[in-house]
Amino acid sequence: MFQLKWLWQNLKGDRVRYVLALLFSVVGSSLTIVNPYIGQLIVDTFITGADAAQKLTDERALLIGLCLGMIGFSLLRTGLAYFTTLMYERASQNMLYRIRIFLYNKIQGQDMHYYDHNRTGDLMTKMTGDLDMVRHTMSWIFKTIIESLTVFVAAVAYFFYIDAALTWWMLLLSPPIFIVTFLFARRVRPMYTDLRERLSQLNTMTQENIAGNRVVKAFAREEYEVEKFNEKNINFAKANKAAAMVWLDYFPYLETLAQGFTVILMIAGGLFVMDGRITFGEFSAFSALIWGLSNPMRNIGIIINDIQRFFASLSKIVEVYYAHPKIVNEHKGDAKRRYTGRIQFDQVSFKYDNAMVLENISFSVEPGETIAIMGATGSGKTTLINLIPRFYDVAKGRVLVDGTDVRELELDELRGNIGVATQDVLLFSDTIDGNIAFGNPEMPEDEVVKFAELAAAHNFIRKMPEGYNTIVGERGVGLSGGQKQRIALARAMAVQPPILILDDTTSAVDLETEEHIQQSLRELDYSCTKIIIAQRVSTTAQADRILILDNGRVIEEGTHAELLTKRGYYYEVFMLQNEGIGRQATANGQK
Numbered sequence: 001m002f003q004l005k006w007l008w009q010n011l012k013g014d015r016v017r018y019v020l021a022l023l024f025s026v027v028g029s030s031l032t033i034v035n036p037y038i039g040q041l042i043v044d045t046f047i048t049g050a051d052a053a054q055k056l057t058d059e060r061a062l063l064i065g066l067c068l069g070m071i072g073f074s075l076l077r078t079g080l081a082y083f084t085t086l087m088y089e090r091a092s093q094n095m096l097y098r099i100r101i102f103l104y105n106k107i108q109g110q111d112m113h114y115y116d117h118n119r120t121g122d123l124m125t126k127m128t129g130d131l132d133m134v135r136h137t138m139s140w141i142f143k144t145i146i147e148s149l150t151v152f153v154a155a156v157a158y159f160f161y162i163d164a165a166l167t168w169w170m171l172l173l174s175p176p177i178f179i180v181t182f183l184f185a186r187r188v189r190p191m192y193t194d195l196r197e198r199l200s201q202l203n204t205m206t207q208e209n210i211a212g213n214r215v216v217k218a219f220a221r222e223e224y225e226v227e228k229f230n231e232k233n234i235n236f237a238k239a240n241k242a243a244a245m246v247w248l249d250y251f252p253y254l255e256t257l258a259q260g261f262t263v264i265l266m267i268a269g270g271l272f273v274m275d276g277r278i279t280f281g282e283f284s285a286f287s288a289l290i291w292g293l294s295n296p297m298r299n300i301g302i303i304i305n306d307i308q309r310f311f312a313s314l315s316k317i318v319e320v321y322y323a324h325p326k327i328v329n330e331h332k333g334d335a336k337r338r339y340t341g342r343i344q345f346d347q348v349s350f351k352y353d354n355a356m357v358l359e360n361i362s363f364s365v366e367p368g369e370t371i372a373i374m375g376a377t378g379s380g381k382t383t384l385i386n387l388i389p390r391f392y393d394v395a396k397g398r399v400l401v402d403g404t405d406v407r408e409l410e411l412d413e414l415r416g417n418i419g420v421a422t423q424d425v426l427l428f429s430d431t432i433d434g435n436i437a438f439g440n441p442e443m444p445e446d447e448v449v450k451f452a453e454l455a456a457a458h459n460f461i462r463k464m465p466e467g468y469n470t471i472v473g474e475r476g477v478g479l480s481g482g483q484k485q486r487i488a489l490a491r492a493m494a495v496q497p498p499i500l501i502l503d504d505t506t507s508a509v510d511l512e513t514e515e516h517i518q519q520s521l522r523e524l525d526y527s528c529t530k531i532i533i534a535q536r537v538s539t540t541a542q543a544d545r546i547l548i549l550d551n552g553r554v555i556e557e558g559t560h561a562e563l564l565t566k567r568g569y570y571y572e573v574f575m576l577q578n579e580g581i582g583r584q585a586t587a588n589g590q591k
């Protein structure tokens, strides 16, 4: 069975401990028949035997020994149970720790395509609730199954030893119990798969709402979101109740059958005692061990429910466990080269799932050049730059860096040579210093300050209560849009990459600050090819070349002056923006 094989494989390192725990469970559970046996001896010898009264005085030492034996075995079983539980816990916690690290590495190693298709809330559920279900299975479900089975088998064996006929009478109840159990398991399984899906939806919704709470507040949509959450919450609760209700449908039958053991014992056992076929002591042993048959029946519902939950959770974990990114690191060698920064797009086409987003794009950038990319929203600018660090692979054509197809370059080396400031700025909940030095945590303080100055961030950082040690909130909460952009820019520049990609990085800063940043970029003290996506002519004007994208195609290419003479898209943008500046100047003049 795949699930068991998977668990065994991941138990590596704790297999001996776990198998020992299972063995101790078997030993501990088998010992449950000892006390009923002693009880049987006591009853037959000292209570109901022909010369019981005589023996009570003559063999008092034996009676005391048997009673002490009972206490001793109880203590032994308790001690064994204590250490066995410890071993289960250790083995399952260690296993959980290893799988969690493995899954975390797996998720970290996934490509952008994976993140496009997997919801954060779902991944979080897999990393928390689903993993804990696996631990619970190892430390509780399997333990309970083994212990119940052992007690059942030991009790039945002991019963056969006392009287086979009476045991067969009791076992008459087994077939109906198995049929009811089978029907229950079959009905409840799809319910738990569905329940797991609903839990994931609930978590996704919670995660998105917490992350996006500012947008919710800005649109005053709290009530609507609470309603939406309620709906998912009710859905989840309903599915939970439905699964629990199924158990209630079967519970009366199983409980009645479990009670049936006692009834059969009373009737058949009573008759057998009256016939003198079994002694009172033997009857009392049956009676003391009857729970060994009925308890597993009572546990069956809980075990089946948990096993179905485990199957649903494991199938989700396995999705991550065996997910293979299409874009992988080959780990060809340790030595990382520094590139010169030449970039070529050779007849590149790209599509996300179906629709073409880039078509037949060709251009090249020489080391140290600055190229600006402009175009309407959705024209494919971000997609284009995402192909350079190989966040996605091309559908047709080639992207070359330093003359080599990026698909043949070592991924770590390639990405280590590229500094990116993305459009959607994401800062970590860390100090500003930590955020800027993210690419190189060893970076000395004065270097951090130097790059902050280049990104026009030093002045506002200096004024913050704790300067560079100020902790920025999750995703950079507490900073303005422009401030976040400048920290992201400093972070990208700080790795001193030979290729720097800036995706609309100065869109939220004022023109004066932008001019400072432009100058810093021109005067960087390391050789660097720059690709800058921008909507402002003030940003693109000084680039060595400007590419205009429209609907995934390059429709114009040239310098600022060349494109102005073409009187195309760029010219229109230029005129529109200049007109705006002109209008602003007039308005200011009229004041």
Ligand SMILES: Nc1ncnc2c1ncn2[C@@H]1O[C@H](COP(=O)(O)OP(=O)(O)OP(=O)(O)O)[C@@H](O)[C@H]1O
Binding pocket: 116, 352, 353, 357, 375, 376, 377, 378, 379, 380, 381, 382, 383, 384, 423
């Ligand atoms: N992860 C994705 N999966 C599917 N389609 C996507 C994805 N990212 C972008 N697209 C689509 O690809 C097209 C180009 O998007 P892209 O983000 O490259 O445009 P852009 O020019 O950078 O836009 P903007 O200026 O608004 O940032 C759009 O139609 C967009 O809907």
